[in-house]
Amino acid sequence: MELSGSEIIIQFLKDEGVKHLFGYPGGAVLHIYDALQKQDDVEHILVRHEQGATHAADGYARATGKPGVCLVTSGPGATNAITGIATAYMDSIPLVVLTGQVPSHAIGSDAFQEVDAVGVSRPCVKHNFLVKDLNKLAETLKKAFYVATTGRPGPVVVDIPKDITAPHIKIPYQYPEKIELRSYNPNFKGHPRQIKRAVELILNAKRPMIYTGGGIILDNASEELRNFVRKLGYPITQTLMGLGAFPGTDPHFIGMLGMHGTYEANMAMHECDVLICIGARFDDRITGVTSKFCPYAQVIHIDIDPASISKTINADIPIVGGAKQVLVELIKQLDQTELKVDKKALDAWWKTIKSWQSQNSFAYEQKKGLIQPQAAIEELYKVTNGDAYITSDVGQHQMYAAQFYHFDEPRRWINSGGLGTMGFGLPAAMGVKLAFPDKDVACVTGEGSIQMCIQELSTCLQYDLPVKIINLNNRYLGMVRQWQEFFYEKRYSHVYMDSLPDFVKLAEAYGHVGILVENPDDLHDAMVEAFKLKDRTVFLDIITDQEANVYPMISAGKAHNEMDISPLQQKVQASLKAKGELV
Amino acid sequence: MRHIISLLVENEAGALSRISGLFSARGYNIESLTVATTEDHTLSRMTIITTGSDRIIEQITKQLNKLVDVVKLQDFTEGNFIEREMMFVKVKADGESQRAEVKRLSDIFRARIIDVTDTTFCIELTGAGDKLDAYIKAMHENNIVEVVRSGSMGIMRGEKALTL
Numbered sequence: 001m002e003l004s005g006s007e008i009i010i011q012f013l014k015d016e017g018v019k020h021l022f023g024y025p026g027g028a029v030l031h032i033y034d035a036l037q038k039q040d041d042v043e044h045i046l047v048r049h050e051q052g053a054t055h056a057a058d059g060y061a062r063a064t065g066k067p068g069v070c071l072v073t074s075g076p077g078a079t080n081a082i083t084g085i086a087t088a089y090m091d092s093i094p095l096v097v098l099t100g101q102v103p104s105h106a107i108g109s110d111a112f113q114e115v116d117a118v119g120v121s122r123p124c125v126k127h128n129f130l131v132k133d134l135n136k137l138a139e140t141l142k143k144a145f146y147v148a149t150t151g152r153p154g155p156v157v158v159d160i161p162k163d164i165t166a167p168h169i170k171i172p173y174q175y176p177e178k179i180e181l182r183s184y185n186p187n188f189k190g191h192p193r194q195i196k197r198a199v200e201l202i203l204n205a206k207r208p209m210i211y212t213g214g215g216i217i218l219d220n221a222s223e224e225l226r227n228f229v230r231k232l233g234y235p236i237t238q239t240l241m242g243l244g245a246f247p248g249t250d251p252h253f254i255g256m257l258g259m260h261g262t263y264e265a266n267m268a269m270h271e272c273d274v275l276i277c278i279g280a281r282f283d284d285r286i287t288g289v290t291s292k293f294c295p296y297a298q299v300i301h302i303d304i305d306p307a308s309i310s311k312t313i314n315a316d317i318p319i320v321g322g323a324k325q326v327l328v329e330l331i332k333q334l335d336q337t338e339l340k341v342d343k344k345a346l347d348a349w350w351k352t353i354k355s356w357q358s359q360n361s362f363a364y365e366q367k368k369g370l371i372q373p374q375a376a377i378e379e380l381y382k383v384t385n386g387d388a389y390i391t392s393d394v395g396q397h398q399m400y401a402a403q404f405y406h407f408d409e410p411r412r413w414i415n416s417g418g419l420g421t422m423g424f425g426l427p428a429a430m431g432v433k434l435a436f437p438d439k440d441v442a443c444v445t446g447e448g449s450i451q452m453c454i455q456e457l458s459t460c461l462q463y464d465l466p467v468k469i470i471n472l473n474n475r476y477l478g479m480v481r482q483w484q485e486f487f488y489e490k491r492y493s494h495v496y497m498d499s500l501p502d503f504v505k506l507a508e509a510y511g512h513v514g515i516l517v518e519n520p521d522d523l524h525d526a527m528v529e530a531f532k533l534k535d536r537t538v539f540l541d542i543i544t545d546q547e548a549n550v551y552p553m554i555s556a557g558k559a560h561n562e563m564d565i566s567p568l569q570q571k572v573q574a575s576l577k578a579k580g581e582l583v
Numbered sequence: 584m585r586h587i588i589s590l591l592v593e594n595e596a597g598a599l600s601r602i603s604g605l606f607s608a609r610g611y612n613i614e615s616l617t618v619a620t621t622e623d624h625t626l627s628r629m630t631i632i633t634t635g636s637d638r639i640i641e642q643i644t645k646q647l648n649k650l651v652d653v654v655k656l657q658d659f660t661e662g663n664f665i666e667r668e669m670m671f672v673k674v675k676a677d678g679e680s681q682r683a684e685v686k687r688l689s690d691i692f693r694a695r696i697i698d699v700t701d702t703t704f705c706i707e708l709t710g711a712g713d714k715l716d717a718y719i720k721a722m723h724e725n726n727i728v729e730v731v732r733s734g735s736m737g738i739m740r741g742e743k744a745l746t747l
Binding site: 118119122123126127128130147181182183184305306307310311 | 592593596597600601604608638641642645646648649651652653654747
């Protein structure tokens, strides 16, 4: 089959099984868009900004497990995509981003819309390519998908000069079924002897703690994790990125850990004697100050990326391998060994954990006539039966969603954890809705974040992607305000949004439904109404308490057992202390 | 501690910037970096001299290994290896006594004079970094016109080799 470069790109995407392409046309990709227009197999979603394309592809990838694919033009197209590429890079999400480039002969001449896309993207991609030879185009695309989706996944950029895509130059094309890179060989299997050592340590634990992250979800290891945890009966905590891998409603799960984790999860981290970390990377939002991290624990660290092991926290038993394969092997060895779980110690440990749990660290105060942001998430959880796909932006609302929506399945909670990208939520929700048109998809956001990619409301209409926007509108950049309240003596510097748009009218202007909710009594009905309108995008503008804070909180330089707790929990602790029952 | 790390990398545009970019992005030191193609033109051989605690060196080698363009890597520091650097020095050589002095000093260091003018010598010297330092120190500062150093390269002693 003789094809032009543009036709090769489209044919390759078809052969690779790509159904959706998020993009925005421009001069350098005109040939590709012409080839795109002549076929129906790959559906193109025209976003309103290239950042939206990358976030939408990212949301699609997180929800489906398949790589997200974008097509943008050279220069500003490529630079606009960078935020989304960096977002995917920090959370290890497989993306393939095709960027147009000026013709080969013009590269380096400061041509119109020229930017060194390979150079600009280099620090935030797993790998990138500049295609210099049409004969290597298909092979390069295959390499890009292979690198993006294997090992620790990540975004890959393929920069394609315009002359490579010229319609009149045709060459024979064959889909490269397999590709090999001598310099890239991800290891999936953990070392059996290390796993044996881990099993011994796990079964010798008196106060064990299982701590898992996004690696479980990326490696589709939820089932194995569930078996592992239930077999042992040990407590488990999950990172922001790991929520849903293990069911949020299972009693073994003691809540998210870290900066805004539960009191019990953080206390258990501090007190545990064996820490079993699988597919997480001891991020600074998880560890608190590293010098006081898990002071009594021996650490087992299972990760597919050797560079993540002993990077911030030293691992006593490092295991390099994919979460799934290592868990399978762990379970197998647990079944074979004659060692047993120390039941007595475990019961005592659970008793301690339950006493921490009883302090109810997420409890919040109701104020008359004011909607508490936590209540809005609880309502969302109820109305969607805990079964929706929830994307979020970044800030207080993100933490409330993570705390109050109990994800029972993996790939349901989609947020920018590593980079913390405001503007992620709405385009990500579009990507999810495209993949799962029959499912409820909601974007939990705030009036700050939503305005960073609000233009994608237009895309929602064009492609019939009826997502629900849950805008927790506190008229503040809430998380920044919270920090200014705690650490800057309430000097609220540039966090007040005093000229907000009328979001209801704005939603209507984009052809959607807008609902304003100001009264706590109206919250339930409004939420029900929003999800009843199955085929409409609904913007719920929920006016919330301006000064609500996210608790607990581990502030800078503090350890897991040095959390700031909510005023309500302080009262509980005081009364327990008076009775001599505080653990 | 000072480490000498040897790498085989794909001989592709951008490989060097990926490696140097990694060092600058993560705040690692580079004392020197040399690179050239090998007998196999698809591969480049690179020698990096860096310093850092054991933990940092471990991260450097892991992060380098993670780069898709890095085919193989070895930290020579633990083993038995040879390290050499090359230097060109242009010195003032004006008048009989100064010319004789430079010549004598160069002989002591087994350096070679490779270019001569009425007023300057250009000298070539190979050795470990400290030998080159010593030569520069011995040559009076005011006499030096310019110094060009290649940066170190290294190879394992014995039969061991860093190959595919």
